[in-house]
Amino acid sequence: MPAARSGSTRSRPIRRWCRSISRTTRSSRIVSTRPARCARPRIPISTRSSPTTRAGGCSCARTPIIARAARPPAITAASAPRRTRTRRRRPRMADQNLIENDEPLLVAKSLSKSFGRINACRDVSFSLHPGEVLAIVGESGSGKSTLLQLLSGQLAPSAGHVSYRMRDGVARDLASLGEAERRFLFRTDWGFVHQDPAQGLRMAVSAGANVGERLMAVGWNHYGRIRDTASDWLTRVEIDTARIDDAPRTYSGGMRQRLQIARNLVTEPRLVFMDEPTGGLDVSVQARLLDLLRSLVAELNLAVVIVTHDLAVARLLSHRVMVMKGGRVIETGLTDQVLDDPREPYTQLLVSSILPP
Template sequence: MSALEIDQPLLSVRDLGKRYGARVGCEGVCFEVYPGEVVAIVGESGSGKTTLLNCISGRLPRSAGAVVYRMRDGARRDIEDLTEAERRLLARTDWGFVHQNPADGLRMRVSAGANVGERLMAVGERHYGRIRQTAGDWLGKVEIAGERIDDRPLAFSGGMRQRLQIARNLVTHPRLVFMDEPTGGLDVSVQARLLDLLRGLVADLGLAVVIVTHDLAVARLLSQRMIVMKDGRVVESGLTDRVLDDPHHAYTQLLVASIPES
């Protein structure tokens, strides 16, 4: 990647808004994501963070603003200007989406290998041997034993399902990955293992990530920049360590103060 590419934002969000009738989902949100950067969006339930994530990832139509993505050819495109076929291709290749509930991001009744291999087929791979080999390699990268390649996700634990969903998303080497509470609902020990795995993969692959979480410890471990939301609006943003160690807004101060002492 050239220095020019690194200096140019991969994703630009400008005055983004989403309304549900009279109710505000999010409003006036602006930020950028650069190559290799992890941005955490934090806030309590109902703060608008998941609505924001779904709007910028094209899963939910926005009411106002712009979401501009820098394509691999350097062209900047608003995602709402893409055709349905272009959006599908983007979602299968350049983007990933890791759901809180892995069942939402996996095909539960086909094998682990098929879940990973399906993404490869979406980008044109047709050689069965190569698909199976690559799927096996990725299962290894997310710490799933190779002999489980023909097992269905239904036979996996919650932590294993989440790791499989991560492999399915990363096998096509996306440049941008959206994550919605990826450690939510997992036991503390499983969360810690998954976070270590995510941190290593993000660093090794140079991924840009937008992660939604209510857990400030997750945000501190994974992100370089943080956006704090309340009632659909951004109340504070900045470098993660600065926001957590020296919060300026009263709401951020309240969030930080609520973290249990370890």
């Protein structure tokens, strides 16, 4: 770079990057340094009076430090304000349950079923939410079991429809499902506990095979995992694992019912239908089975539709009660509200017919 002529009062502009360093000072302390671009100085500076003249330096090196110190100080890492990152709070499990419970899992609208001139079920409508237990009570022949078969797709309704919310959040009409889709629902999302365990079990195979068969239906193929899971569920329903290879025909009635429960719950369904699960069992066996059902329903957050003629079972297990007579729903509401303060004469008769302990 050519040296500036003596006596010159204006530096020659050089439009390129040079090796000089621009310094910004604050209270006689260098705050930051950066490469400076040579340009025409804003203030005429004499090379003789510049205190920063260096041999071989360019015009930007002869710019007074005082003139550049007027710039605002640069922000360094030490002086920069700390940025606080706000994270979006993830909902807790209780919050997620509330979100899921906003939409019903099962919806029945104007369900009716006729067998010839007999109206087994007439104009039944309700909705069931995840984690909710609904008890359907009434005398024999009131249409409870028919309604349960309509809800589970085992019977086609004469009028009305039933919709179920799939795992993807889409509500599907059961009438629009094919046979393969309905079977897949029963293997994964649904369970059905029959009054007679022989209808829900394969009596010719072992207890472990009854539980493992449902796992294989959803894609499990590792024998060790299937057997370990079956053994774990037998323990959860209070069946000795030493009897895992015994056939259900060698079990008692209460053990068969508990085995049927394990078979239905092993795939973690969201909805379970129960048709008189304690019917035909001794009182002591009923008490153990009800305690087991109540703990499993709370642990797995199951939605349950249970049909029973025993109001004590409805009081122990359910959140809501529907009272049926002649195929119609005559009263519905919270369990304690309906059973403690019934409004309809028929419901009052049912409650008063309970034998005192």
